[in-house]
Amino acid sequence: MLRVGNHRELQAVVLALKAMDRDLARDIRRDTVRTMGPEWKEAVQRRASWHMDHRVIVPGTRIAGGNPPTMIAASSRRRLSGGLVPVQAWGGFEFGSNRSRRTTYTRRNRRTGGTHSVTRNTTRQLPRRAPRGRVAYPAVAEMAPRLASLWVQTVVRRVHEAAEGRQ
Template sequence: MVLSAKGQPELRAASIALKRVSREVRSDINAALRQQGNDIWRGEVAGKTRTSLDTAILGSNVRVAAGNPPVAIAAGSRRPIGRGRRLVPDRSWAAWEFGTDNKDTYSRYARKSKNGGRHQVERRTMRGLPPRYRKGRVLYPAVRSAAPRVASLLVKLVVSKVMSAAEGSR
């Protein structure tokens, strides 16, 4: 999730203010946004996960990268999970977020046998995926509920930190 200031005058003003304030004020705003935004984003993602695999795949490396604009990150782990260590959340998150229409699709690939020869294998590799959800199951609904809260938090932090810096208390 990247907050966009299109059609949002408050966010546009906050974005301009972030560009114009001193480095100390900007780092204070980013630190506060990171701390409080992480609580919001992690809570939304944790509230939407349904299974332990959802948590392992979609709920890995959930954080807010503060900046202008701030970015909400999820499913960012590059560490393989599962018995075969083939499922990498960074690459496989979309399959778990949106599911599949046809679980009986065959995949053909070549593998090496124990004797060293190569042969073709035909398997239904989509069997373990959830059913199709066009609007997403975990992350997209979490973004829909977290984005307004993070945007409001950003505007509030910019106003309060800029006002306290203008008063001289930084």
């Protein structure tokens, strides 16, 4: 991950945005979202290879225009047909699971009213374990330096234009 605290140049941009005119900072955030959003969404879509990636991780992929901007994926709150909510269950699809894990639980028999024990393989439908992520995290690793550079360039250009009176 790219952290602002680790880079003096990014810290300078954050401080400049805090100190500048509110309207100019708002315009810079708007430009940032407009230019970086499609790039980020396209990078996540390019890495999504499975149909469930396109249903769980890709929806809700966006840039939140803050100071600094934030890359967000899998933020959709709309339930899928089976009841899964992507914003709550994205981790299993991004990082996978131990596909051979078995879960044992007791259930009631409707006809006889008695209970019995059932063992199910409950994570078989998830991808194999990927500790470094499969879709969004590799996309962040690929895009973060590029988007940070674009953010700094946007701020410097807009401040320069404002100083010259072109805005």
